[in-house]
Amino acid sequence: MTQLDLGIPGIRRDPARMPSTVGRPDTAGLIDRFGRTARDLRISITEKCSLRCTYCMPEQGLPAIPRENLLTATEIARLVGIGVRDLGVHDVRFTGGEPLMRADLAEIVGLSSAVADGASISMTTNGIGLDHRIHELVAAGLTRINISLDTVDRDHFARLTRRDRLPAVFAGIEAAKDAGLTPLKINAVLMRDTLAGAADLLEWSLANGVRLRFIEQMPLDADEAWARDNMVDAAELLDVLGARFTLSQPHREDPSSPAEEWIIDGYQQQGVPATVGIIASVTRSFCEACDRTRITAEGTVRSCLFGDDETDLRALLRSDVDDETIATWWRAAMWGKQAGHGMERADFVRPVRSMGAIGG
Numbered sequence: 001m002t003q004l005d006l007g008i009p010g011i012r013r014d015p016a017r018m019p020s021t022v023g024r025p026d027t028a029g030l031i032d033r034f035g036r037t038a039r040d041l042r043i044s045i046t047e048k049c050s051l052r053c054t055y056c057m058p059e060q061g062l063p064a065i066p067r068e069n070l071l072t073a074t075e076i077a078r079l080v081g082i083g084v085r086d087l088g089v090h091d092v093r094f095t096g097g098e099p100l101m102r103a104d105l106a107e108i109v110g111l112s113s114a115v116a117d118g119a120s121i122s123m124t125t126n127g128i129g130l131d132h133r134i135h136e137l138v139a140a141g142l143t144r145i146n147i148s149l150d151t152v153d154r155d156h157f158a159r160l161t162r163r164d165r166l167p168a169v170f171a172g173i174e175a176a177k178d179a180g181l182t183p184l185k186i187n188a189v190l191m192r193d194t195l196a197g198a199a200d201l202l203e204w205s206l207a208n209g210v211r212l213r214f215i216e217q218m219p220l221d222a223d224e225a226w227a228r229d230n231m232v233d234a235a236e237l238l239d240v241l242g243a244r245f246t247l248s249q250p251h252r253e254d255p256s257s258p259a260e261e262w263i264i265d266g267y268q269q270q271g272v273p274a275t276v277g278i279i280a281s282v283t284r285s286f287c288e289a290c291d292r293t294r295i296t297a298e299g300t301v302r303s304c305l306f307g308d309d310e311t312d313l314r315a316l317l318r319s320d321v322d323d324e325t326i327a328t329w330w331r332a333a334m335w336g337k338q339a340g341h342g343m344e345r346a347d348f349v350r351p352v353r354s355m356g357a358i359g360g
């Protein structure tokens with residue numbers, strides 16, 4: 001199998017090739033050349049998934065990562081500790097692939113929260129099987145959860161995810177609410193097939209006390225079917241929602257949040273005006289405020305979803321170097337972060353890895 005089949009980009013492994021830090025001030029945080037500081041850490045822990053969402057995975061799933069190439073629970077927790085203690089990370093989020101596919105997820109959460117020192121520990125999940133594991137995860141230190149759900153129509157769900165598992169997702173959502181992980185956020189990717197059901201999804205969210213955020217689809221599908229001309233953008237969604245709801249001028253909860261929150265007139269949630277979030281990643285890019293740093297399931301730092309240049313920390317974790325050396329490499333990797341995704345440019349090239357192989 002070639003490197004391209006695996007969807008693995010060029011990786012800096014040679015210790016002599018630490019990314020350049022020319023011009024970088026000597027500060028602890030994960031700063032870059034464009035004045036941003038990364039404090040939000042996304043760690044992918046697996047490439048496996050129980051669904052095959054068409055905007056993410058290929059029908060047959062991603063090629064399996066050999067077990068010895070995956071970071072262990074102890075290695076993940078060591079990186080979380082370095083991130084929080086030495087690099088200023090505030091938020092740690094586990095993702096994938098589907099995090100619930102890892103049998104040792106509670107151990108990962110437990111070891112990580114023990115060194116997270118006040119940082120939030122959360123997870124993005126499709127919710128399948130969550131009802132069986134929520135208690136061990138909360139006991140281990142999970143504080144927040146986002147669940148992905150694109151439609152409440154069972155046929156649409158089955159077509160979009162290539163699996164008839166909507167009842168299992170509902171069970172996961174109920175379990176998360178019962179466990180007190182509220183307000184629960186639901187992420188929905190905007191697709192042409194499900195656009196007509198967007199208002200139904202919002203109505204369901206309001207009735208079920210969850211906070212819905214729509215996300216514009218990015219060119220990160222393994223099937224490479226994304227086309228700018230055919231993607232559903234935020235403006236089109238607002239037209240559809242506007243036919244059933246009255247939405248007022250949006251605001252951002254905090255400047256680094258990618259979601260613009262629109263107030264839904266006449267609705268309340270948890271005692272405050274209800275909102276619907278729209279993350280217009282493609283048409284209203286928020287790259288200039290991006291505060292993310294990502295670690296792939298194989299232990300490489302990825303400074304941007306769209307930046308294929310990765311820096312290997314796994315080899316360092318498995319050598320006898322100290323935490324400060326790992327922190328130095330991580331800082332160097334982030335110093336090289338690109339200005340933006342570049343989708344608006346004529347010479348834009350999709351990244352080699354698809355979303356499920358990066359960790360969304």
Ligand code: SAM
Pocket residue numbers: 049055056095096097098099124125126146147148187188189215216217218219220221355356359360
């Ligand atoms: N399996 C988990 C889930 O679905 O929540 C975690 C991994 S998934 C890659 C993380 C998030 O990325 C999900 O909310 C998913 O909807 C989103 N996502 C996947 N492919 C995307 C794409 N092409 N454009 C925008 N968002 C995408």
Ligand code: SF4
Pocket residue numbers: 049050051052053056057096097098126148355356
């Ligand atoms: Fe799996 Fe999440 Fe990708 Fe869907 S979006 S295929 S649930 S990793």
